[in-house]
Amino acid sequence: MPHPYLDLTPDLILDAVESAGVRPDGRLLALNSYENRVYQVGLEDNKPLIAKFYRPKRWTSAQILEEHAFALELATAEIPVVPPLTWEGATLHTHANFQFALFERRGGRAPELDFPEVREIIGRFLGRIHMVGKAKPFDERPTLDIQSFGNLPCNWLISQSFIPADLLPAWNSVADQALDEIAKCYARAGDIKLIRLHGDCHLGNILYTDDGPHFVDFDDCRMGPAIQDLWMLLSGSREEMTIQLRDVMEGYQDFADFDPRELHLIEALRTLRMLHYSYWLASRADDPAFQVAFPWFFGAGAQRYWQNQILALREQVALMQEAPISLRLGH
Numbered sequence: 001m002p003h004p005y006l007d008l009t010p011d012l013i014l015d016a017v018e019s020a021g022v023r024p025d026g027r028l029l030a031l032n033s034y035e036n037r038v039y040q041v042g043l044e045d046n047k048p049l050i051a052k053f054y055r056p057k058r059w060t061s062a063q064i065l066e067e068h069a070f071a072l073e074l075a076t077a078e079i080p081v082v083p084p085l086t087w088e089g090a091t092l093h094t095h096a097n098f099q100f101a102l103f104e105r106r107g108g109r110a111p112e113l114d115f116p117e118v119r120e121i122i123g124r125f126l127g128r129i130h131m132v133g134k135a136k137p138f139d140e141r142p143t144l145d146i147q148s149f150g151n152l153p154c155n156w157l158i159s160q161s162f163i164p165a166d167l168l169p170a171w172n173s174v175a176d177q178a179l180d181e182i183a184k185c186y187a188r189a190g191d192i193k194l195i196r197l198h199g200d201c202h203l204g205n206i207l208y209t210d211d212g213p214h215f216v217d218f219d220d221c222r223m224g225p226a227i228q229d230l231w232m233l234l235s236g237s238r239e240e241m242t243i244q245l246r247d248v249m250e251g252y253q254d255f256a257d258f259d260p261r262e263l264h265l266i267e268a269l270r271t272l273r274m275l276h277y278s279y280w281l282a283s284r285a286d287d288p289a290f291q292v293a294f295p296w297f298f299g300a301g302a303q304r305y306w307q308n309q310i311l312a313l314r315e316q317v318a319l320m321q322e323a324p325i326s327l328r329l330g331h
Contacts (some may be wrong), residue, residue, distance in 0.1 A: 027241025124251030153279030
């Protein structure tokens with residue numbers, strides 16, 4: 001079957017935006033997005049808007065609306081996020097079987113995490129996001145857990161024969177070890193609180209200006225441990241990550257409490273993201289944009305990709321067996 005996005009032509013995009021009560025002027029610029037399709041749309045007598053067309057059948061309407069409600073709740077609390085715009089009384093619109101939302105265009109650059117003050121500022125705003133996130137749970141959005149980000153991806157990859165046959169025994173073995181260590185990390189963390197999260201807080205979703213950061217793309221918001229929105233800010237050696245985390249926490253704990261038991265989950269969550277990423281790429285094989293954007297996964301480079309994944313998972317198994325990093329230097 002042809003992929004649904006093949007029907008998302010420039011004319012259809014402009015017609016969809018116009019159907020929401022906005023008058024485009026014909027200018028259209030595709031932005032860098034794979035999971036969804038995102039465009040900058042020029043308007044008559046107004047600033048351009050961003051139109052986001054959701055991947056068909058990924059989320060239910062109720063789940064998308066809950067994402068929108070969360071972003072709007074954060075914006076109401078004067079937290080710098082980019083919520084969907086309300087046009088004709090709605091944030092979610094439908095045209096020709098596509099669901100889409102419109103957003104204000106916001107510029108910015110990736111934050112420079114080499115600077116302690118930048119890490120502290122981002123930590124402060126994440127603390128504010130989590131303060132709101134703790135107020136109530138999601139009803140429709142999913143939860144980040146071992147089943148959805150670990151067991152399901154691994155089982156699906158095996159059942160769909162995406163892993164080269166000659167590498168399957170090695171990958172299967174190390175994936176089983178990784179899942180076992182992830183479960184042990186969760187057991188050491190104990191009964192931790194799950195809150196509403198951004199869910200995918202990598203540097204591409206934090207835009208920095210002279211006024212500070214603002215957070216975009218809540219498409220992956222879900223329930224999960226607070227550390228999920230923090231660990232992607234950490235990189236480098238153990239000592240470097242300890243320093244980075246200390247700076248982030250300087251700002252974070254001005255607004256939200258942090259349970260140090262969640263530090264046991266940093267490498268477990270990193271490993272779950274690795275497993276889910278392979279599944280995400282493989283499950284999008286029918287999308288022509290993925291074939292073009294990730295040739296090293298779908299083309300001749302696939303063998304090397306899976307070899308590297310086996311090595312990376314082995315490293316993660318070893319890291320998960322170590323004591324977690326501490327909020328204090330020298331530990």
